[in-house]
Amino acid sequence: QQQVKQSPQSLIVQKGGISIINCAYENTAFDYFPWYQQFPGKGPALLIAIRPDVSEKKEGRFTISFNKSAKQFSLHIMDSQPGDSATYFCAASPGGSQGNLIFGKGTKLSVKP
C-alpha cells in the first residue's frame, strides 16, 4: 500500500516561477517529513525536512508547508532555476528514526529557461 501520495508526477515551470509539489500521508505515527532531490545517476540528497510541531520551514528558496490536521505537506521552490530540474521525492518516517523512510513516487520537475 502507498502510504505517502505525491502529486503531480511531472511539472514544467518557467524560470523564475514557483514550483509546488504536494504530498499526503495517512499514518499518524509519521513524525519526520523530508524532501529529497535526485539528479540522474545520483543518489537522493536531502533538501529540507520538517517535524509536525511546526507549520512551515524555509531554507533559502525552498519552503515546506505542513498541515497536520489535513495530513498534507508541500514543497515550494521559489524563483525556480534550470538547475533545479530534477526529480523530487517527499518522504515520511515514524517514531523519530530517519532510517525507515517511506517515499512518495516522485515528481519530475523541468524548469524552462
Place this chain on the structure above:
Amino acid sequence: KAGVTQTPRYLIKTRGQQVTLSCSPISGHRSVSWYQQTPGQGLQFLFEYFSETQRNKGNFPGRFSGRQFSNSRSEMNVSTLELGDSALYLCASSLGQGRDTEAFFGQGTRLTVV
C-alpha cells in the same frame, strides 16, 4: 568527509543467481538502510541496520537479506534472482539516534538481471 560508498556501481547477473552488494557508511554513522528504486515502484525501503542489528524491515520477500558488521559497513544479499529484481539499490547512512539526523545516500548499485 567521505560520503557513502557503494560497490560495485554496476552488476549484470543471470536469473537464479545470487548477488551481494556492499555499502560503506560515513565515518561515525551507525545506521545503514537499504532501498530499491525502480521506475514503476519508486523508492522502496528494504531494511535498516543499527549497531549490527536489524532495526526495521520493509515488505520484501526473504530472498532479500542483509547484515551489518562491527565497523558499520553493510552488505545486502539477494538470492535466486528474478528479472523483476533489476533496479537501482541505494544505501543510506545516518547517525541513527537523535532528532533531525540526516540520512545520506550513496550513488547506488545498478543491478540488471538477464
